[in-house]
Amino acid sequence: xxxxxxxxxxxxxxxxxxxxxxxxxxxxxxxxxxxxxxxxxxxxxxxxxxxxxxxxxxxxxxxxxxxxxxxxxxxxxxxxxxxxxxxxxxxxxxxxxxxxxxxxxxxxxxxxxxxx
Amino acid sequence: xxxxxxxxxxxxxxxxxxxxxxxxxxxxxxxxxxxxxxxxxxxxxxxxxxxxxxxxxxxxxxxxxxxxxxxxxxxxxxxxxxxxxxxxxxxxxxxxxxxxxxxxxxxxxxx
Numbered sequence: 528x529x530x531x532x533x534x535x536x537x538x539x540x541x542x543x544x545x546x547x548x549x550x551x552x553x554x555x556x557x558x559x560x561x562x563x564x565x566x567x568x569x570x571x572x573x574x575x576x577x578x579x580x581x582x583x584x585x586x587x588x589x590x591x592x593x594x595x596x597x598x599x600x601x602x603x604x605x606x607x608x609x610x611x612x613x614x615x616x617x618x619x620x621x622x623x624x625x626x627x628x629x630x631x632x633x634x635x636x637x638x639x640x641x642x643x
Numbered sequence: 644x645x646x647x648x649x650x651x652x653x654x655x656x657x658x659x660x661x662x663x664x665x666x667x668x669x670x671x672x673x674x675x676x677x678x679x680x681x682x683x684x685x686x687x688x689x690x691x692x693x694x695x696x697x698x699x700x701x702x703x704x705x706x707x708x709x710x711x712x713x714x715x716x717x718x719x720x721x722x723x724x725x726x727x728x729x730x731x732x733x734x735x736x737x738x739x740x741x742x743x744x745x746x747x748x749x750x751x752x753x754x
Contacts, residue, residue: 567746569744569747631691636685
């Protein structure tokens with residue numbers, strides 16, 4: 528198993544450009560999430576999905592779109608990049624729902640994005 | 644608004660010391676509290692706590708939850724340089740995949 532994979536590892540964008548951060552998992556996990564991590568802010572949830580075709584907003588969804596057409600993939604789209612979106616982005620997945628007694632999230636290696 | 648607060652923000656100890664990291668929370672719908680270790684890259688899962696007073700243990704690491712006082716502690720005994728990392732605490736609201744993270748405690752273990 529490759530686990531959770533993310534591409535690219537690094538990206539530099541100009542303000543106003545759009546791009547898609549890719550996330551895939553091969554563990555047949557239903558639950559997938561996107562977080563951003565900024566210094567002094569911890570990890571903040573952007574969007575999440577409880578299964579193919581179902582997505583919802585997290586704590587900081589503005590400026591980002593997601594879709595979940597397959598169980599494996601959960602791409603994050605930046606519509607018009609802004610310097611405030613400079614961050615490290617983590618994708619995560621889990622098999623069990625949060626209400627279970629075995630809720631463990633697996634994180635991808637992260638994408639470091641800089642918007643100039 | 645749900646909140647998770649970790650203390651201290653950072654800590655430097657000598658190898659062999661025992662450390663206690665703190666996590667307090669204010670939440671409207673508690674389900675579980677999770678601890679993660681983050682070294683250079685992605686966080687890795689350590690513990691999930693759902694019940695008060697039951698210690699979870701893995702090697703030199705242990706954690707316990709107090710649901711009455713709304714906090715959890717993570718203990719690391721006989722610290723090693725490999726324990727140097729940021730330790731994250733997160734609350735799970737039980738609403739789909741929502742985790743609310745604290746800002747983390749940066750632990751540095753020196754020789």
